[in-house]
Amino acid sequence: MLPAIQGGPHPAVEEFKKRTQRRIGDLRCPDHHQPPRVRFLGATLRDVTVHMSGCCDKLIQLANRKIAEQ
Numbered sequence: 001m002l003p004a005i006q007g008g009p010h011p012a013v014e015e016f017k018k019r020t021q022r023r024i025g026d027l028r029c030p031d032h033h034q035p036p037r038v039r040f041l042g043a044t045l046r047d048v049t050v051h052m053s054g055c056c057d058k059l060i061q062l063a064n065r066k067i068a069e070q
């Protein structure tokens, strides 16, 4: 684990965001054909949380599963 960089942009967080967006990719709800909306809260990798919203729970579950994939 690399030491955290203080007072600047956090590359690890940016990397996490990019990776998460990539995993979601062009996912669409199978019922409503809507993409999920993803928001990131928190400035450090320890604090960052992903807030998912979408047309229905099914889409949110699909998106969460994508993010959890290795």
Ligand SMILES: [Zn+2]
Pocket (backbone or CB within 6 Å): 029, 030, 031, 032, 033, 034, 054, 055, 056, 057, 058, 059
């Ligand atoms: Zn839906």
